[in-house]
Amino acid sequence: MILASVFIGLILLLLTGIPIFAALGLTASSILLLIEGDIDGLGDAVYVHLNKPILATIPLFVFMAQVMIRARVIDDLYSFAHTVIGHVKGGLGVATVLACTIFAAISGSSVATALSIGSSAIPQMKRFGYAERDALGVVAAGGTLGILIPPSGPMILYAIVSEASIGALFLAGIVPGLLLALMFSAWCMIQARGRQGMDAPDWAGWQAATAALRRSVWAILAPPVVMGGIYFGIFTASEAAAAGSLYALLVAVLVYRNFGLRDLWDCAYATMRTSMMVFMIIAGAAMFAHAITLARLPVGVTEAVAALGLGQIGFILVVMALIFVLGMFLESIAIILITTPILLPTMISLGIDPIWYGVLLMINLELAMITPPVGMNLFVIKGITDAPLGTIVRGAAPFVLIMMAGLALLIAVPELATWLPTASGFGR
Template sequence: MTAVLIFGALILLLLTGMPIFAALGLTAAGVLLLFEGSVNPAAETVFAHFNKPILMTIPLFVFMAQIMIRAKVIDDLYNMAHTLVGHVRGGLGAATVMSCTIFAAISGSSVATALSIGSSAVPQMKRFGYPERDALGLVAAGGTLGILIPPSGPMILYAIVSDASIGALFLAGVVPGVLLAIIFAGYCIVRSSRNPEFESPEWAGWSQVFRAIQKSFWAVMAPPVVMGGIYLGIFTAGEAAAIGCLYALFVALVIYRNLSARDLWECTYQTMRTSMMVFMIIAGAAMFGHAITIIRLPNGIAEAVAAMGLSPLGFILLVMAMIFVMGMFFESIAIILITTPILLPTMIALDIDLIWYGVLLMINLELAMITPPVGMNLFVIKGITDAPLMEVVRGAFPYVLLMIGGLVLLLLVPGFATWLPYTAGYGQ
């Protein structure tokens, strides 16, 4: 009954439009006052959560993404993908997915990916006969890859809350992310081959291909520089974030030469705003986690699961179904910070791989970005195209099914997520 009241109060506060950090903090403060008589223990808990080197990756990766976005690398990325595969029937869709994949590995944000790629891709796809619904749905779904493909902001938050290795999580997201991108691109090509309305531009020629690759080389190399160093053990995830910032500055100032002092100030300002918002949410989540630990809620759930006799796979299926429903109403950050502290003791007791679960969680959060009524990418695409929301929803629906298929595949074959980090020496 206590758990129902706590979550009822939290959900009620969130539904009023209150910021996530305030809702978590107020709920936690109420629980601490009722059961401890004081909120003083919250200060030590918040400090302990902030006293982690991994937190420095958040502003560094945000700063890297801001620089690459303002340097306008997206135009060259899309042009390269379009030149490479745009002449194939359905190739424009595949080029859009390729652009989303690369940009997701730079920005780490689903919304930024959908916004940046959508501005260029949707008009181009409609020009060559793509039905508006298909173009809108593809960009909305392709943008979600920003959650799964590293460096991913939600992955970093999950690592902080669960104490999982951020380096292992980054590597674990690579294969599933690329696999989903291939599934999306394959769907575009198959669908286009069966629809005579889809047109394709003429082959640009090898000279144009080499020119496009040359122009986008520095942008394409950003993900390998960051992830390659982690995989080879050259630097840690925190050091990778710093290297990524230096690389982005080099590309913007030396190669593109289009980053002004005002742009640099704007990048710094936006990084500060985004990072502080995330840090406030982490503080609220730390208080909430401490509060539910005080009342032994996670232990009660673990004991209930043990009494039910659920297998690890059965428990994961139940959790995935719950998070899928939550994703229709809550933001991904809220889902991570509310569910992880509660489920963590049970996952440890059932010997569930936290890296594997983290990737499953990210795919489920991708689904949350394109499932109404609170699918952020749906509203982003509607905003930049002024298309009816239901057209965007209908266009994204096939990709919801494809993502669910990818989630099932990863449930059946955990090695898709665990193989790369464990071969890199992170261990189980």
């Protein structure tokens, strides 16, 4: 009963539009006042959570993405994908998924991916006969890859709340992320074969493809610089973020030569605003976790699951269904911060790998980005195209089913997520 009251109360607060950190802080304060009569300990809980060097990854990865966008490195990325595969029937859809995949590995943001790639891709696809809903759907779905393919902002947040290894989570997201991208691409080609009047541009030739590759190589190299260093043990996740930021600056200043002091200031300012928002949310999450721990809510959940006799798979299926429903109404950050502190002790008692669960959670949060009524990517696409929301939802619907299939596959074969971290030494 207490758990339900806390859960419902927090969701109602969030639905009023109050900032996430404020809702978490108010809920935590209310719980402590009810069970202890004071809010002592909240300050210490916030300090412990914020006094972690790994938090430096947040502003560094945000800054890296800001610089790459500001220097217009991303424009060459879609041009390359379009030139190489756009001539195949359905190839423009595949090119869009490819561009989203690479950009997701640079920005770590689903919204930024959908916004940046959609601005270039949607007019091109419509020009060559793609139905409007198909063009809108592939960009909305491709943009969600920013949550799963590292470096991912929600993934970093989950790692901080669960105290899981960020490096292991980054590596765990690579294979499932590429698998989803492959499934999206396959659907684009299957869909194109069933559509009449869908044209494909002529093959531009090897010379044009080579020129496009040369222009985009700096964007393509960004993910290997970050993830390769982590995989081969050259640097930690924090050092990888610093290396990525330095790489982005060098490319913008020395290669593209369109990045001045004013751009540096704008990127730093945007980074500061985004990072402070995230840090305030982490502070709220720290208070919430402290309060529910004192109220013994996680213990109650563990005992309830034990009484039901749910095994690992049964628990995961119930939790995934719950998060899918929550995703229709709440932002991904709120879902991570509400559910993780409550569910983590139960997961540990059942022997569930937090890295595997983290990847499952990210895929489910991807679904939340394109499921109404609060799917953020749906509204981003509507904002840049002014298309009817119903058209966007219908275009994204097949990709919802594809992601559900990917989620089921990962539940059935956990090694798709755990193999790479284990092989690289993170799983030992």
